[in-house]
Amino acid sequence: MKIAFIGLGNMGGGMAANLAKAGHEVRAFDLSQEALKTAEANGCTTFSSARDAAEDCEAVVSMLPNGAIVRDLYTSDIIGQAPNDAILLDCSTIDVATAKDVANRAADEGYAMVDAPVSGGIAAANGGTLTFMVGGTEEAFKRAEPILQAMGKAVIHAGDSGAGQTAKICNNMLLAISMIGTAEAMKMAEKLGLDPQKFYEISSQSSGYCWSLNAYTPMPGVGVESPADNGYQGGFATALMLKDLRLASEAAETAGASIALGEHAREIYEELAKEHGHKDFSSIITTL
């Protein structure tokens, strides 16, 4: 397929490369020249604007920093420019309201669109092992699925438009809370004189079992290898976790949902991000 790919950053760069590897003709655009050079080296054809990349394509995939940029891209450069039988896939993490609004505007002009945010970081984007949670009609999902499969290990239809973003922010709010809980329990065990490795061995096989402890242990030299063993470099940046927690707060307010721990987690990550926004979110343990 001819696929326009907009946003070739940490995540989009690897995703576009995987689409090219799968045999698609990838028409890439990013504001960064460096990102364009890398995309070219990875088998993509590069363009000097999103409009040019989208012309004559069969699908558009975007992987951008926030909702305002996504809205601007689709309303200014894609809707009305890409052929209207093209399927539109936004994989960025953005607010639910913007995702629904952009999809509605696209639908008004005859386009099918899905929100398809991802779980998995840069390594999963490069390795083609992302999990996609997809919002849109059954028909739009069926058209998007084979494109997403070339970039991921799991593609799940979450529900109607916006449901992918809803799943993403709820998942990441849960992750933020469980990471803080894991960090507190590990530090408390240590302060009470229990060897943290013993605590890991016990709790990872008991009811404290969770992804933050078992698969992403936040203490260096304990449990599985994780960003903690690399000075909290790489992994999932605190600033990005904070972005998702802010989206969760906004969504909870709109929906009238009570998220006492989600709000507390946001405040805790707001503090951490002041000085350590670039560090992995599991570095929360270093503040305890």
Ligand code: NAD
């Ligand atoms: P990034 O900042 O590395 O990449 C964003 C890219 O978009 C940049 O290359 C930038 O130049 C480009 N860009 C910005 N505005 C543009 C425009 N108008 N037209 C074209 N290109 C434009 O960010 P990232 O880490 O790749 O994250 C992208 C999205 O994926 C975000 O929504 C993020 O929340 C989500 N996400 C990131 C991770 C992660 O671990 N990095 C994991 C899951 C989801």
